[in-house]
Amino acid sequence: MAIDPNRTTFTAACCIIGDEILNGKIRESNAHFLARYLFDLGINLQRVEIVADDYTAIGETVTRLSSQHDLVFTSGGIGPTHDDITYEAIARAYSLPLELDDETCRRMAEKAQPDWTLTDARKRMALFPSPAQIIRADPSLWVPIVVVHDNIHILPGIPQLFERLVKSLRPHIEETMAKKNIVSGQYHRKEIASSMPEGTIAARLSTIQDQVAAQHVKIGSYPKSVVGPNGERVVVSIVGKDQAAVQDTVQLVANAIDGWTYVKKH
Incomplete structure (x- = not known):
């Protein structure tokens, strides 16, 4: 089901990624924060889905949500370990290459300890689908918001980071709505x-x-x-x-x- 170009509403969806959510190790809070944040902006969050650290599950879910909603947010799976596969899964879903973002590496190094080195594991956190829009709305954080396919916003799962980055997105979200001639209106x-x-x-x-x-x-x-x-x-x-x-x-x-x-x- 594609987005109706004549609609007057502006909708969002969220994909929570992580085995640790599904097996009960961690209590999920990012969707709740996002729901309250978007409600205050007058945006209708219509769907939240939780998927495992699995290439097919991530790709299928994110591409489907992207085709049905104006904004899609992902949470989790962008760390340095083997099970952090969100960037690669979304790249595969859209047949995009992964490219190392030098600016993210530089900012990562600035925030690091003196003995820090750019290991292959750390490079995983700066290997983004290309092309992508890199949003650095919070200069105090080295991790950016990576936007793929115009409306998929890839975010970390750590609640403190997720919340700060989502808050920093307000000008971007309002600009996106303006481009579609949507006036949000407060709920x-x-x-x-x-x-x-x-x-x-x-x-x-x-x-x-x-x-x-x-x-x-x-x-x-x-x-x-x-x-x-x-x-x-x-x-x-x-x-x-x-x-x-x-x-x-x-x-x-x-x-x-x-x-x-x-x-x-x-």
Whole structure:
């Protein structure tokens, strides 16, 4: 399924790469950070997939996501060891050569200890698919963001690096949206609590969702595992870019479920 050139939304997808995620060794957090970051930019993150350190799995997933979404982010698999194969897997998927990026090597050396040498293992972290766009938006980091096939953004899996690099991408993302004549528009989210069981309010929420679907407002219902301090059993989320439509929906929902504004206790 190719991207519809006449659409008005701007979508993103994320491919998390690593056996350590799939076997439970590491708890994945990058997708959660990316989801919140893109939500604040008004970008719809539509899909997150986790794949093993496998050439075929990485290549198939990334090329498919690239064909279906405006932005694709990968996380993981760009270190110096044998199982760090993301650059090579994406290069293979697009029949591209790998080329050593001298500038990345130079920056890597600048940040290193005095006895540092450019070993073959370290060169793996600077062997990029070619051609590629190399984005160095955070000058304090030697690792760049490598962009392949116009929309695939290859990022490290270490959360601190992933988060800093994603944050640095905002001007690039906004420029990309502008080129496609997409105005992001901020998402607005409101939450309404109810003491009614979810089964009781389900039909009412479905009716309201049908009423507001044309305004691109989404309603989600999230039951509490235990009854909250104010008697809340369910928290209903209302999300949309039209603030007035969101607020109107909030009133409809609150009236339908005897609800009140939910404020999460930290």
